[in-house]
Amino acid sequence: MDILVIGGGGREHAICCALAKSPKAGTIYCAPGNAGIGQVAEIVPIAVNEFDKLTAFAQEKQVGLVVVGPDDPLADGIVDAFEAKKIPVFGPRKNAAHIEGSKTFMKDLLKKYNIPTAAYEKFDNYDDAKAYLDLQKLPIVIKADGLAAGKGVTVAFTREEAEAALKDIMVSKVFGDAGSQVVIEEFLEGQEMSILAFVDGEVVRPMSAAQDHKQVYDHDKGPNTGGMGTYSPLPHIAESIIEEAVETIIKPTAKAMVAEGRPFRGVLFAGLMISPDGKPKTIEFNARFGDPETQVVLPRLKSDLLEIFLASVNGTLDQVEIEWSDEAAVCVVLASGGYPASYPKGLPISGLDEIEDAFVFHAGTAKNEAGEWITNGGRVLGVVGLGQDIAEARDKAYAAAERITFEGKHQRSDIAAKALV
Structure with missing residues (x-):
């Protein structure tokens, strides 16, 4: 086929x-x-x-x-x-993908069906949003309603940051029509977790959990990016918490979408926060495979991915058993200097032919007229190590990442460090 x-x-x-x-x-x-x-x-x-x-x-x-x-x-x-x-x-x-395309729709859906998420308010008027923001405690989360390439969310720790984010979205329109509405949301503390699931209506088949690193710099500092690295599984998070997230968030959301006349078929991606008391809450839903979560989840899939896709399309996902490897996977993203702001393109990449003990997934690469690898995006490469545990997978990923070079190359040095504490 x-x-x-x-x-x-x-x-x-x-x-x-x-x-x-x-x-x-x-x-x-x-x-x-x-x-x-x-x-x-x-x-x-x-x-x-x-x-x-x-x-x-x-x-x-x-x-x-x-x-x-x-x-x-x-x-x-x-x-x-x-x-x-x-x-x-x-x-x-389209009507099901709206769960990612509109954060206000997603938040209202979760509220209607009593699915755990952070408290929030939504606004389509800057003055009203600013007046509400002035009364809120810090830190606070400000989100453009629509799609913004993973960059429409600001966690503001100061009044200045919060006001600047709101003005960027609603006045300066830096995200265009995606900022016609804004969600102002309480800040949740705890461990983040991503669970992707194959979904066909009310049938949910969760994938192995992963954890993403959004901020561009070590220790979760700097602006949000599309993702600077990720790892799977999550040995430091109890399996019971992962199961609770599936049972109280992902499955109820799939049922809610059916009840709303928007049955979901595809990959439903839940971005979650686990509070200090061990309770998962929803940060976001995406309507597709995550990036770079996919780069650590799919290498651990033992079952035939094509068979899973076809079962979902044909309405037989409930008959499919999905197996996962016990191996761990760690992905380190190599980004262009300046990302997520402006960055150069066309810079020569060396070392790709020397990688033997890791996967290298290309995100922003091209070849020049001489057939040489060059950079062609903000996130250039995802280097993935597999191992018996997170420590071994992490060592392999970083060892391979060090052998790949291009001018201005930037990577975080603390991917998966939380799993080793």
Whole structure:
């Protein structure tokens, strides 16, 4: 069966690599892909928002399955577009992807169905939001309602930070229409945790839990990024807490979406906070595989990913047993200097051919006319080590990361350190 994967980052590279292991997989196409993904898939130069071209390509090649990676095309209805052409597609429809596309919708849904989350208020008027903000305790969380490439959330520790974030979103419109509404939310303290789950309506099959590192600098300092690294599993978090999160948050949310006439099919990604008393609360929901969580979760999947995708599309996910490896995985992201603000592109990358004891997932790479690897994005590479435990996986990831160099390379040095305390 030929497959079309839509997207062009490290997440899609990991998905393509996992699909390539399936004995049922034929040619894997990736649109638009990147140079690294080209090592495992045939690159198709079509952008993720060119729905007519993508559906036409899928029909021309008679692909048996389409897999959608990024959030923007899901929110814009790409799954609906493929379904209209009778092309099998893995991912939520537009009305279900709204759980990520609108933070106010997501928060209101959780409130309506009594699903644990932080207290919040929503605003579409700057003056009203500012008046409310002035009365709140610090720290406080300010979120643009819509999609903002992982950068629309500010945890403000001072009044100045809070006011600047609110003004950026609602007055300066730095995130465009994504900032037409804002959510102001209580700050939750504790351990963060990500649980991705394969979902088909009310059927939920959770993946192994992971923990992301959002801030650009060590010790969770600096601005939020799309993710500077991650690891799985989480040995320092009790299995009972993970199970509680699935039973009290993910499964009820899947049922709530069905009750709202928005049945979810695809990957539902819960970003969670575990309070000091061990109770999980919802920070966010995403409507797709996380990035870079996918890069540590899928290498630990023992089952056939293509079979899981097809079961979800065909309504037989409840009949699938999913196995996970006992190995641990740690991903260290190598980013361009200046990320998440402006950064250069086209810088030569050396050392990629020397990596033998780790996976390297390409996020922002290209090749120049001489066929040499160059940088082409903010997050350039995700280096993943596998080991018997987090310590071994972490050592392998960092050892491999050190062998890869490019001008201005930036990485955090404390990925997965919390699991070793």
